[in-house]
Amino acid sequence: MSFDLWQAAGLVVTGVLSAFLAVLFLAVLQRKIGRRGDSIFLETSGNAEFLFDGKTLIDATPPGRSLLPKACQSNAAAWPCLISYLEQRFPGVALRLETLATDGILVMSSADDGKDDPLLVRAEWRGGLTRITVVESESPQSAQVLDPLTRRAIRDELDHLRRITAKAPLPIWRESDTGDVVWANARYLDIAAERLGDEDDLTWPLPKLFPTMDPPSSGASHRKKLVGSGGETDRWFDLFAAQDGDGAQIYALPADTAVKAEEGLRAFMQTLTKTFAHLSTGLAIFDQDRKLVLFNPALLDLTGLSPDLLTKCPNLPTFFDALRSSSMIPEPRDYKSWRNQITDIEEAAANGHYEETWSLSSGQTYRVIGRPHPNGALALSFEDISTEMSQTRRYRADLELGQAVIDALDPAIAVFSAMGVLVMSNAAYAQLWDHDPAISLGAEGSVAAVCDHWRRATAPTTIWDRVEDFAAQMSARDAWADEVRLLNGRLIVCHFAPLSGGATIATFRPTAFDEQLDDPLAVASCKMVG
Structure with missing residues (x-):
């Protein structure tokens, strides 16, 4: 009897201990899962892994999320950003992933260029879900473990660079040799998303904002217009490209202000041209480089210069040489010294003190005035005062006759x-x-x-x-x-x-x-x- 009691008590104690151990194990497991951010990935391999339902991100390991910029952390934007990252290292992976439901599994290795350790990407189709894993292949280089300080420096620098590109107020992207957009910053993705429909999402390959852009060339700039969609106004950008081996990095600087200023200047120049067209005084305006940028029809009538010459924007010495060839300036005795006087004329006009009367061999008399204009420009005006001079001479002759x-x-x-x-x-x-x-x-x-x-x-x-x-x-x-x-x-x-x-x-x-x-x-x- 006593043995049965002790046996029953042992069974009770054993059951209580088993239940206690089970509860303790579940509590420890729950805290461990909570520390891992409630992720569905329980492996501790440290690989970059992603789980997608179609093209919507369900979950990713911490190393996997570290591969995505902050602008791509949302479930909808993760797929094109991940494809952008993979395409740069595994060319053609986007097309292979399109057939993953049929193939079932995909394994690709990155090119071994001797600079970085090769990477492996593994993709599996499991019950309608796509699991993508990126690991570093085993090689003598990968066996070398970086010290913690170096890893921290690399991680901090990567984080800084990502923040810089993410907060840049201008679109920045990278194009491959074939012209595909393989990477883009947050500003580029925002503009691309604004141009999509309400039901559309960003897909791979990333849409090109400037499909008609010329092939990028280093050091050259191209001004392109981004046509507004949905009633938005058009936007202008100055595109600058930097060639980098197998592709090009392109920067799009907003140029709306510059375009508006140029349009305003063009309208102002047209207004000036229409105004000056009715003046009887010949006008020639030279920019700060002393090239002719504006003239009116009266200048052609007074000087007899050909329109072809003036439309070629001659500089100041060439302009005066053409006047001398047309006998429209007083003939100097020493042509070399006269050429040197052009500099004096330019300096005097720039200071606002140049005014002369030219008595030409044809009997005409011109009043030439030089005046400075803003930004270093120079304006020369030519006025035919032959009638005025004749009247003055006649009046002087009448006075002399009356005095006599x-x-x-x-x-x-x-x-x-x-x-x-x-x-x-x-x-x-x-x-x-x-x-x-x-x-x-x-x-x-x-x-x-x-x-x-x-x-x-x-x-x-x-x-x-x-x-x-x-x-x-x-x-x-x-x-x-x-x-x-x-x-x-x-x-x-x-x-x-x-x-x-x-x-x-x-x-x-x-x-x-x-x-x-x-x-x-x-x-x-x-x-x-x-």
């Missing part, structure tokens, strides 16, 4: 303008009053200053006060006359009369007896009679 006429008159004459300024006198006036207005101008030419000079040369009289009032009157005036006596005793008849426009003319004539004294023959006869 009044100089031939016997009476002394002085003319004051409406403002009371002495503007004209003759030789008899200068001889009578010992006063040459051509030498004394400005304030000394005013009617007040001239009257003071007359007061000092004559006996005291009130005539000069009347003259000042008469010249200042703006209303209707009547001519009047009076006599004054010079300090040398000569008697002078003064006559003052208004002219058109408010001017005043003063005429001085010696009396008849004083005229006889001025005549040497009359003086001699008087002495003989005396």
Whole structure:
């Protein structure tokens, strides 16, 4: 009886211990699974493994997730990013994976180029799921284990590079020799995803944003337009390619601002061209490299230069050489020194101080003005002033003729303008009053200053006060006359009369007896009679 009791107690104790051990084992296993991130992969081999349902990621081991950029951690974006990674190391793997449901298993090795250890990719089809494993093949190089510090440095550098490319504000991608996009950063994937339909996902191969792009060449840039979809505006990019062995790395710099600025500049230039087309002044604008960038039709008419020459954007020396060949500049005596003067012309125009009058052999006269423009540009204007110069010469000739006429008159004459300024006198006036207005101008030419000079040369009289009032009157005036006596005793008849426009003319004539004294023959006869 006692034996049965002890046997029953042993069975109870054994059952309790078994249950306790089972619960303890399950708790330890649950904590272990929790530490592994609730992953379905329980292997501890450290390989990069992925499990896909079609092209949707179900799970991946930590080494596998480390192969994917942060922008590709989502279940939908993982497949094209993984294919991009594999295609660079296992060419043709994308096509092989398409037939995996039929083949059942796939094993490929990366090319052994002597630089890196070969890799192996293994893909299996299990119950409608695709399991992909990437491992490092066994080789003498792979047997070498890196020290922890080196592994940490490599991991940190890889993480930094991934963050840089992921946060880059411009699209960056890599193309193979065949032109396929085998890698792209987050910005490229975002733009590509924006252009997909609501029901579409990114697939392999990655879509090309610029399908008509020329073959990439290092150092060359291509400006391409990305046509907007769904009502979006078009975007412009400057593409820069860097060749790298079996492919090319391409950078797309946003150029919307530059394109808008160029369009604005082009519209402004068209406006200027239309405005300048109606000017009679010839205009030539040179950029900071002194190449002709803008001219108007008047320049062709004034200089006679051919449009073919000007449309070739000649530089400043070539432009002046063409003018010299057309006899449109004053012919220099020394052509070499004249060529050196072009530099002086350029410097003077750049400082805003160049202005000359060119008298040509054809009889034409041009006024040439140089002015600086923003950003180092230079503007030259050519104006035909032949008519103006002819009128000036004619006016000067008329003045000289009028001066010669009044100089031939016997009476002394002085003319004051409406403002009371002495503007004209003759030789008899200068001889009578010992006063040459051509030498004394400005304030000394005013009617007040001239009257003071007359007061000092004559006996005291009130005539000069009347003259000042008469010249200042703006209303209707009547001519009047009076006599004054010079300090040398000569008697002078003064006559003052208004002219058109408010001017005043003063005429001085010696009396008849004083005229006889001025005549040497009359003086001699008087002495003989005396």
